[in-house]
Amino acid sequence: MADAVNGVVAVAVETPQHTGLGAPLDYSADALPPGTLVRVPLGRRDVPGIVWDRPAEAEAPPELRPVREVLAAMPPLGASWRQLVAFAAAYYQRGLGELALAVLPPELRKLDDVQLARRVARLRKPAVPARAARRAGLAAATAAAEAADAQHGVQPAADTPEAAPAFPPAEAGPPAAAEAPPLNDEQQAAVDAIGAAAGTYLLHGVTGSGKTEVYLHAAEAALAAGRQVLVMVPEINLTPQLEARLAQRFAGRRLVALHSALTPAQRLKHWLLAHLGEADLVLGTRLAVFASLPRLGLIVADEEHDPSFKQQEGARYSARDLAVYRGHLEGVPVVLGSATPSLETWQRVQEGRYTRLALSQRIGGGVLPRVRLFDMNTLPRQRGSAAPALAPALVDAVAERIERGEQSLLFLNRRGYAPVLHCTACGWKSGCPHCSAWRVFHKGDRSLRCHHCGFSERVPRACPDCGNLDIAPLGRGTERLEEQIAQLLPGARVARIDADTTRLKGSLEAQLGAVHAGDVDVLVGTQMIAKGHDFRRITLVAAVNPDSALFASDFRAPERLFALLMQAAGRAGRDAQQAARSEMWVQSWHPQHALYAALRKHDYEAFAASQLEERQSAGLPPFSSLALLRAEAREASIAQGFLRAASELAQAMADEAGVTLYPPVPPPVARVADVDRLQMLVESPSRVALQRLLAAWLPQLHALRSVHKGVLRWAVDVDPLAI
């Protein structure tokens, strides 16, 4: 361990990469173990920092300022945590200290040592009597004594096992609270494989095939071996039901949640419980991948294909990819669960780098719903009028369900009443004055709302350009679909769930509760309802208008659509006796498309194979690595000039390294809130070559801003989701 030498410590502080201050800074202090939280002077400010590993050979500048405060009440952050953070900072091209401090609970940086000691002491009082014996030695220590100990850099070794040994095989007799249903052979084989060796596992099974039960058993084994378990889900929405299930199964264990909807105080408490080794299970969203877990024994990433695992601002990390790295680093198994794995994951399975564990059957003998592709071209069209939103045959099928007391789910990935209003006389459309996008008509509050910048106005009575009173909605959103289905099926109880109806805290739960209670016949919603929720009485799911993704410029659009439709199909017929007559309807103008053919057969593998072939011939991920350099300015030409200059700086390097620089292009929505955006694609068949180029190139870009004035922001996105 490279401890402090000659009274010098390196401290990671919140300094952005582009200032040339991305690396830790040197301060004078008595020996402090790496990972210790400190406060240090920086310029005229006092900032929080983390003592970092300092290379022994590094020279100290002559005059160093002293560390101002040592927060010794908490054990230092472990070596593997620091390595994870250092890797993420380097890979996603951010300052080390910037990332390290950004992934700590915000509340932590506000505390001084005394306040921290008080909280730590409180949390170390065991919540469950059974834990008292094991923790007795630690709990006995007073906060003051702990603080005094830690002042000398002494920490109970048990709290910071830096190098975790290999995951031991599953043992019998963990203190499970609720009895588990018996596993089928495939589930048992999966649990055995995960328990046998560290590595990355793809748990591949359709909705209802019992993936969660495998997670629970694998977790049980890890807990029995005295380890902590990290479970990640893509969205906060999905935490409550999994939390309930984990809490029920592991009643004697301490379970904490980590996500951005917690209050600052809760987030700090949960994070500390994990860091102190008090929490046995951590359930969270992508930010939980950075939780400090001194006894980590298993990582689960459920719905690993979900785009929400990629952070979309600041350090744009992929929590799924970091989970895999972390598992490798700490020698613990990583389980990636999905019915429709990301093509990156699937390719790694093909290459033998990940192990596929297949769950091929639905639990309880349920079958997947029959997929019915409805060809919208067959609908008779009255002259001059648009095609109806819903095929009459689909409306009949919904009506049948209502008669039988069953529920239907209509899925339309577009909220609002209509995506755009237009004037039938002069052709005016409801564009946003600040963005290159249409403003969406929301009938509920009679507003025209831009979904990009939030600009909202009361919908005009007449055309703002020509005064014509006949302004009409174009296209359909969930509000309009809800209205139409209510008209087509009088007496049906119709509900709608989307971002607009769930704005208030607790309203999603309330609405889902109504569906479960049987108070709803037809549920209309966006992709929010396609994910995770376990509806028992739904026997019909319909994708009302999914075609747009087929021809999107985004190369991942088909992959996303397939996953979404498979997931939506999974909502139907989870109850075995209903499964036989469950149906998934897809209304399409292109029913012959290969994606739908694969969907009809629930054939992920065929779909993945054809997509991978396309990706390979196009030189796209997972057969190449990408990064996007983005720039924003009031005028596109300024952003353009900056990116061109950046490109020139890199050209020689790129040619040599086998990296391709593409010309700057506007993203799909080029102007948002009066700011023009441009982006430049950087591509290489070699991840390493791309990484090397970025590391050499990006530090030079800060200086460009003084030449290209007017660039408001620039940023790099490594492994971008969309290009």
Place this chain on the structure above:
DNA sequence: AGCACGCCGACT
């Protein structure tokens, strides 16, 4: 990123 210092316009 903050937060300084630093040199030019409209106000008590």
Place this chain on the structure above:
DNA sequence: GTCGGCGTGCTC
């Protein structure tokens, strides 16, 4: 005469 505009520059 100052209050304050945000342009450059530094932080171990």
